[in-house]
Amino acid sequence: MQKSIYLKALAILGVILVSFWLPLRLIGLAPSEMLETQFDLLISVISAIHVRFYFQQPGKSWKELGSWWDAGLVADLLTLIPISLVVKSITGEHADHWLLLNFLTLRHVKDIKPFLDHFPELSPLAYRLVPILAMLPPVVHGAACGWIALGSGSAGPAADHLTQYIRAVYWTMTTLCTVGYGDIVPKTSVQMLYAGGIQLLGVGFFGYILSNVASVLGRQDAAREHHMNNLDRIETFMRMHDTPRQLRNEVRGYYHYLWTRKKGYLDRSVLADLPTKIQSDLFLHLNQSILQKVPFLRGASQELIEDLMRELEPQVAVPGERLFRVGDGGDALYFIQSGEVEIVGADRQKIATLSDGDFFGEMALVSDRPRKASARSVSFCDLYVLRREAFDLVISAYPEFREHIQQVARTRSGINSENGNPDTHRSS
Numbered sequence: 167m168q169k170s171i172y173l174k175a176l177a178i179l180g181v182i183l184v185s186f187w188l189p190l191r192l193i194g195l196a197p198s199e200m201l202e203t204q205f206d207l208l209i210s211v212i213s214a215i216h217v218r219f220y221f222q223q224p225g226k227s228w229k230e231l232g233s234w235w236d237a238g239l240v241a242d243l244l245t246l247i248p249i250s251l252v253v254k255s256i257t258g259e260h261a262d263h264w265l266l267l268n269f270l271t272l273r274h275v276k277d278i279k280p281f282l283d284h285f286p287e288l289s290p291l292a293y294r295l296v297p298i299l300a301m302l303p304p305v306v307h308g309a310a311c312g313w314i315a316l317g318s319g320s321a322g323p324a325a326d327h328l329t330q331y332i333r334a335v336y337w338t339m340t341t342l343c344t345v346g347y348g349d350i351v352p353k354t355s356v357q358m359l360y361a362g363g364i365q366l367l368g369v370g371f372f373g374y375i376l377s378n379v380a381s382v383l384g385r386q387d388a389a390r391e392h393h394m395n396n397l398d399r400i401e402t403f404m405r406m407h408d409t410p411r412q413l414r415n416e417v418r419g420y421y422h423y424l425w426t427r428k429k430g431y432l433d434r435s436v437l438a439d440l441p442t443k444i445q446s447d448l449f450l451h452l453n454q455s456i457l458q459k460v461p462f463l464r465g466a467s468q469e470l471i472e473d474l475m476r477e478l479e480p481q482v483a484v485p486g487e488r489l490f491r492v493g494d495g496g497d498a499l500y501f502i503q504s505g506e507v508e509i510v511g512a513d514r515q516k517i518a519t520l521s522d523g524d525f526f527g528e529m530a531l532v533s534d535r536p537r538k539a540s541a542r543s544v545s546f547c548d549l550y551v552l553r554r555e556a557f558d559l560v561i562s563a564y565p566e567f568r569e570h571i572q573q574v575a576r577t578r579s580g581i582n583s584e585n586g587n588p589d590t591h592r593s594s
Contacts, residue, residue, distance in 0.1 A: 170219075171281075171284050173215050173218075173219075174215075174219075174277065174281050174284075175281070176211075176212075176215065177211075177212050177215040177216060177274065177277070178274070178275075178277055178278055178281055178300075180208050180209075180211065180212040181212060181271060181272060181274045181275055181277075182275070182300060182304060183205075183208065184205065184208065184209055184212070184268065184271055184272065185272050185275065185304035185307070185308065186303075186304065186307055187205050188265060188268055188269060188272075189307060189308045189311035189312070190311060191205075191265060192265060192266070192311070192315070193311050193312075193314050193315045194315075199254075202250050203248075203250065203251060205250075206248045206249065206250040206251055207248060209245055209248075209268050209271050210245070210246055210247070210248050212245070212271055212274070213242045213243070213245040213246040213271060214246055216238075216242045216274060217239070217242045217243065217246065220238070220239055220242065238273075241270040241273070242270075244267055244270060245267060245268055245270050245271045249264050249265060249267060249268065250265070272304075275300070275301060275304070278296065278297045278300050278301070279293075279297050282296060282297070294378055295378075298375055298378055298379075302375065305367075305371060306335060306338050306339060306342070307335070309338040309341075309342070309364055309367070310331065310334035310335045310337070310338045311334070312360065313334045313337055313338060313357075313360070313364075314330060314331065314334045316354070316356055316357050316360055317353075317354070317357065318330060318333065318334060318337075318350075319337065319350050319351055319352045319353055319357050319361075320350055320351050320352075320353055321333050321337070321350045333350065336350070337350045338364065341361060341364045341365055341368060342364060342365075342367065342368035342371065342372055343368060343372055344368075345365060346361070393421070393424070393425045396421060397418075397421055400417055400421065404417065416484070419484075420482070420484055420546075423482070423546045424482070427504070427546075427548065447472075465570075466567060467564070467567075470560065470561070470564050470567060473560045473563070474552065474557070474560055477552060477553070477556035477557070477559075477560060478501075478550045478551070478552055479550065479551045479552075479553065480548070480549070480550055480551075481548075481549045481550070481551050482546065482547070482548060482549070483505070483507075483543035483546070483547040483549055484543065484546060485543060485544065485545050485546060486542065486543065487542065487543045488540065488541070488542050489507065489541040489542065489543065489549075490527070490537050490540065490541050491537065491540040492511075492512045492536075492537055492538065492539060492540050493536050493537060494536065494537045495534070495536060495537070496527065496529060496533065496534065496535055496536065496537055496554070497553060497554050497555075498527060498551050498552060498553050498554060499525060499526075499527050499528045499551070499552045499557070500525060500526050500527050500541070500549050500550070500551055500552075501524075501525045501549065501550040501551075501552075502520055502521060502522060502523065502524050502525065502526075502547060502548075502549060503522065503547075503548040503549065503550060504522050504547065504548045505521070505522070505543060505544070505545045505546055505547030505548060505549075506519055506520065506521045506543070506544040506545050506547065507519070507520045507521075507524075507526065507541055507542070507543055507544065507547060508520075508541070508542050508543075508544050509526060509539050509540070509541055510539060510540045510541075510542065511538075511539050511540075512538065512539070517539060519544065526541060527541070
């Protein structure tokens, strides 16, 4: 597999080099015999690589030789021949017009995108920009060389070939991007037809580039666009139902919090399409330190912790939201990722204020006792909730740990019956 990637990279690099070499060669560049031979062999190597990959495709049978042949294979077999060397050995002269056959090699520039598929670690930005950056210079170079071959229009040939080439590139860019500035214009009918063709190419090619660049720039801030779309929908809804100003401000405050803390996304909605194993690993990365602080989970196996991670439910609590109250059935353990939660006793006296990294309500997972305190968010809070049903389902697969949990429940029940304290814990 690694060898194939290297061969594909070599072939793509070779195609890009050839895309610069061939136009220069065809407009009269007189290279050294060694340089021409080297490029001739490079084109043959590129073709040999693609022929090799073609014959490695599945579904080919030697018993059905007709299935092997297609136009692409014929083109690669033609360019496999070192044309310059063959013509030189037969005629003793440089191959000029025969080199046009080597343009068949340039069709493999389309292989850049499939090649990038071998690198899943590439960012979406790189995946979109690399093919554009690889294809744009050869297109401009080839069009400029064609303009030189037609006489360079009103600019005419120049004694300095570099100056002539720079003028041609300038004309090509202005013609591709717009309709030219009028300082270099076609003079002959052929030049006019060529300029018209370049303009049509510019409409399609640069239109494609600009649309992709606009898409890339838009995706650079895709999170904000998603957030603004959500705001537009909720604002429309509130206007339709004549929502009071105070309630509107609360809704806007909630969405503002989502943007500042989570860029407008809730964890599960972003990760919903990922396999459960990867979701578990991500939540483990985010919350392992918090989960390990729960006393009765210390010593739990890594497998058990990972299984519990899959059951965590993210929840955002707004200021003043009641999470549970005295007398409610214990049904969940809460972890505070950020924010503050106030624990209030049955006499409405504040018992504790919990913050980042704290947890509360863990006895709900190991007993059926009603809540002895109330919990209310003081500020916006990012919470993770572990439901008792999910917890029971997970630890049922770990009999030894289940016995440990039951022992903890008996011990904690005895302690709490003596002091009456609710099950709240700080991370410290």
